[in-house]
Amino acid sequence: MKASRRKIMLMVMTCCVMLIAACSSGTSTPSVSKSNNSPENTSSGTNETTAPPQEEYVIKILTQDNNQIKRSDETKIGKFIKEKFNIVFDFVQTPGNYTDKLNLMLAGGDYPEIIKIQDNATFDKYVRAGALLPLDDFAKNSPDFAKMFNVQIPLWKLTAPDGKLYKWEGGVPVDFKNYVEVLDIGVRTDALKQQGWPNLLSTDDYIKFLKQALKDNPTTNGQKTLGMIIPFAEPWGMQGISTIMYEKGGRYTAAAGNMGVIWNQVDKKFEDTMTNEYVKESLGFFNRLYREGILDKDSFTDKYDQFVEKLNSGRALSSWYVVWGLSTANQGLIDAGHPEMQYINMPVRSMKQMERNEKRQIRVEDTRPFDIYAITKNAKHPERFKELLAWGATEEGRILLQSGFEGEEYTIVDGKRVPTEAYKKTLTDADAQRNVGFGLFNFLGNVLTNGQDGVPYTMGFDPKIQDELGLTKGMREAYNALGWESSKDYYLKTGEVANTGIAGTVSIDTTSDLGALHQKMVDFRVKNSTNLIIKPQNDEEFETLYQSIISDYQKLKPELVVNEYNRIYQEKQDQLNQLK
CATH class of the missing domain: 3.40.190.10 (Periplasmic binding protein-like II)
Known part of the structure; x- marks a missing residue:
C-alpha cells in the first residue's frame, strides 16, 4: 500500500x-x-x-x-x-x-x-x-x-x-511545511453547514455527525446518499487503510508500510500491527460505521475507479483516507451546478488518542x-x-x-x-x-x-499559495467557518515532524522462513479485519471476536518477525553511523 x-x-x-x-x-x-x-x-x-x-x-x-x-x-x-x-x-x-x-x-x-x-x-x-x-x-x-x-x-x-x-x-x-501529508477524512461541506460547522475530530464525533447527515440527506441528486466510501478492494485497501488509525495519534507513523509491523516513532522500534491498540480501535470504528449503515456496503468490492465515481457524483458524505481527489471532485460538482457541495479534508482521532492528546507524528519521508x-x-x-x-x-x-x-x-x-x-x-x-x-x-x-x-x-508548494489557488471558494469558506487559518492549520498546530530515517529502509528477505511467516501475518490480518468489520452486531460481540482472533494469531509467533525487524534496524543504525 x-x-x-x-x-x-x-x-x-x-x-x-x-x-x-x-x-x-x-x-x-x-x-x-x-x-x-x-x-x-x-x-x-x-x-x-x-x-x-x-x-x-x-x-x-x-x-x-x-x-x-x-x-x-x-x-x-x-x-x-x-x-x-x-x-x-x-x-x-x-x-x-x-x-x-x-x-x-x-x-x-x-x-x-x-x-x-x-x-x-x-x-x-x-x-x-x-x-x-x-x-x-x-x-x-x-x-x-x-x-x-x-x-x-x-x-x-x-x-x-x-x-x-x-x-x-x-x-x-x-520541507515539512511545504508538504504536510495528512490523509484523513473527506467531508461534504453542505452537511457540515447543516449541523452548524462542527469541528469533527473523534470517532464518536464522526458517528454522530454522519448518522444525522444521512437523515438530513437521504438522497443526493436523485441517488441514495452514502455515508462513507472506501476502496477496500484495492491491494492497499483492507491491508493498509483499514488499520491506519494508528498514524493519527502521537506515537506511530506508516514508515513501515502496510505489512505485519508498524513503526513506533517515539520509542524508535517496530511493533506488531495486528495487536496494536490503535489498530483495534480502527477496526472497531469501521464495525460501528457498518452497524449504523454509514459505511457503504460496496466498499469491500469497490476499487479506486468505483470509489472515484461515487466521490465525483457527490453521493458520499465522507471518504476515508483517499482524499487526494477532493479538488477534482469539487470542480466537477461546481461544473455540474452544485457549488454548495464541496469536500474538505478533516482530522480524525480514536477515543484513546483523544484522551492522550499527544502531538501527532506527521511522517516526512527521508x-x-x-x-x-x-x-x-x-x-x-x-x-x-x-x-x-x-x-x-x-x-x-x-x-x-x-x-x-x-x-x-x-x-x-x-x-x-x-x-x-x-x-x-x-x-x-x-x-x-x-x-x-x-x-x-x-x-x-x-x-x-x-x-x-x-x-x-x-x-x-508555498502553503499559503496552495490554499489561495488550490482551494475552491467553497473549500475556503468551509475552513473559515471552522475557524481554521488554512487547510493545514489544525495539523501544523497539533502535529510534529516525524522523519522516517532508517525505518523506511528495513525489510525482511521475502524468500526466508521469516519472510514467509511475515506474509502469513499479513494474510491473517487482512482476512480477519474484514470479519471484525462486518460480523459483530454490538461492541460486546466485537470484543469477543477480537480476543478469539488474537488468540489464534499469537499461535503464528509474530514476535519472531517483530524481533527480526528490530534487529535489522539496530544493525542498519550501526552501519549508518559508520557511513556518516
Missing part, C-alpha cells in the same frame, strides 16, 4: 503543482531565463563554462504516465537542456506490470541507460546483477548534489549490499524507495548524463527544472521568485504544463524544499 498510495500521492501533488503558485521569504535568487542562460554563458554543475557536445545524445526514459510528450525537446525546459547539454530524452510508454517488465529486462540485459525502479527488492536485484553504475565518485565531485542529499546519501547506501551509492530518488528532501533512479551499465555516455545530473542539483538547475524561466513563469521581486499570471494559468492546463516540461524531468531530482530565496523550488 505504501508504494502504491505514495505513487498516487506523488502524481496528485504533481498535479497540485499545476493548480497553485507561490512567493515566500528568504535570500537572493540567481536569474534563470532564456535570454541570459544560453549554453555559452551558463555554468554547469561543475561550475565550468563549456560548449554543448556536438553529438546529440538521446536517452530513453520508461514511463507509465500518458504525458503525450514523445521527446523532451518538445518542451521549453527540454529545449534548454538540449541547447546546454545536447541531451534529449525519449519517453517510452510501458503499459502493464512495471516491476515484471524490469525483471524481464534484467534477465535479458536490455534495460535502458537511465532506469526508474519502484521498490528496494528490484533495486537489490539490479545491484547484485552488476547492472548499475556506482555513484560514489560522482557524489564526491558534485558538491551541490552531495549537499542537497546529505541526509539521503547514507540511507541510500544502506540499501545496497556492498554499501556503495547506486541511486538517487525523487521527492526528497522535503527516502522514497518507490521512486528510485539509477544509471545502468548500458549507458553510452554516463559522464554526459552525470554532468546534467550535477547541474540539476545546482540552484540554477533546480529553479529552472521546477519553476521555469524568469520573465515567463516568474519574476524577481525583492530577491524572491514571484509567479506570473501566465504561470498560474499554465498550472490549470495539463497540456500547457507538459509544454513547459513541469513534472517530466523528475529523474533529474524533484526536491520539496525551498530555494535560497526562501521560495519552494516548485513555487506551488
Whole structure:
C-alpha cells in the first residue's frame, strides 16, 4: 500500500503543482531565463563554462504516465537542456506490470541507460546483477548534489549490499511545511453547514455527525446518499487503510508500510500491527460505521475507479483516507451546478488518542524507495548524463527544472521568485504544463524544499499559495467557518515532524522462513479485519471476536518477525553511523 498510495500521492501533488503558485521569504535568487542562460554563458554543475557536445545524445526514459510528450525537446525546459547539454530524452510508454517488465529486462540485459525502479527488492536485484553504475565518485565531485542529499546519501547506501551509492530518488528532501501529508477524512461541506460547522475530530464525533447527515440527506441528486466510501478492494485497501488509525495519534507513523509491523516513532522500534491498540480501535470504528449503515456496503468490492465515481457524483458524505481527489471532485460538482457541495479534508482521532492528546507524528519521508533512479551499465555516455545530473542539483538547475524561466513563469521581486499570471494559468492546463516540461524531468531530482530565496523550488508548494489557488471558494469558506487559518492549520498546530530515517529502509528477505511467516501475518490480518468489520452486531460481540482472533494469531509467533525487524534496524543504525 505504501508504494502504491505514495505513487498516487506523488502524481496528485504533481498535479497540485499545476493548480497553485507561490512567493515566500528568504535570500537572493540567481536569474534563470532564456535570454541570459544560453549554453555559452551558463555554468554547469561543475561550475565550468563549456560548449554543448556536438553529438546529440538521446536517452530513453520508461514511463507509465500518458504525458503525450514523445521527446523532451518538445518542451521549453527540454529545449534548454538540449541547447546546454545536447541531451534529449525519449519517453517510452510501458503499459502493464512495471516491476515484471524490469525483471524481464534484467534477465535479458536490455534495460535502458537511465532506469526508474519502484521498490528496494528490484533495486537489490539490479545491484547484485552488476547492472548499475556506482555513484560514489560522482557524489564526491558534485558538491551541490552531495549537499542537497546529505541526509539521503547514507540511507541510500544502506540499501545496497556492498554499501556503495547506486541511486538517487525523487521527492526528497522535503520541507515539512511545504508538504504536510495528512490523509484523513473527506467531508461534504453542505452537511457540515447543516449541523452548524462542527469541528469533527473523534470517532464518536464522526458517528454522530454522519448518522444525522444521512437523515438530513437521504438522497443526493436523485441517488441514495452514502455515508462513507472506501476502496477496500484495492491491494492497499483492507491491508493498509483499514488499520491506519494508528498514524493519527502521537506515537506511530506508516514508515513501515502496510505489512505485519508498524513503526513506533517515539520509542524508535517496530511493533506488531495486528495487536496494536490503535489498530483495534480502527477496526472497531469501521464495525460501528457498518452497524449504523454509514459505511457503504460496496466498499469491500469497490476499487479506486468505483470509489472515484461515487466521490465525483457527490453521493458520499465522507471518504476515508483517499482524499487526494477532493479538488477534482469539487470542480466537477461546481461544473455540474452544485457549488454548495464541496469536500474538505478533516482530522480524525480514536477515543484513546483523544484522551492522550499527544502531538501527532506527521511522517516526512527521508527516502522514497518507490521512486528510485539509477544509471545502468548500458549507458553510452554516463559522464554526459552525470554532468546534467550535477547541474540539476545546482540552484540554477533546480529553479529552472521546477519553476521555469524568469520573465515567463516568474519574476524577481525583492530577491524572491514571484509567479506570473501566465504561470498560474499554465498550472490549470495539463497540456500547457507538459509544454513547459513541469513534472517530466523528475529523474533529474524533484526536491520539496525551498530555494535560497526562501521560495519552494516548485513555487506551488508555498502553503499559503496552495490554499489561495488550490482551494475552491467553497473549500475556503468551509475552513473559515471552522475557524481554521488554512487547510493545514489544525495539523501544523497539533502535529510534529516525524522523519522516517532508517525505518523506511528495513525489510525482511521475502524468500526466508521469516519472510514467509511475515506474509502469513499479513494474510491473517487482512482476512480477519474484514470479519471484525462486518460480523459483530454490538461492541460486546466485537470484543469477543477480537480476543478469539488474537488468540489464534499469537499461535503464528509474530514476535519472531517483530524481533527480526528490530534487529535489522539496530544493525542498519550501526552501519549508518559508520557511513556518516
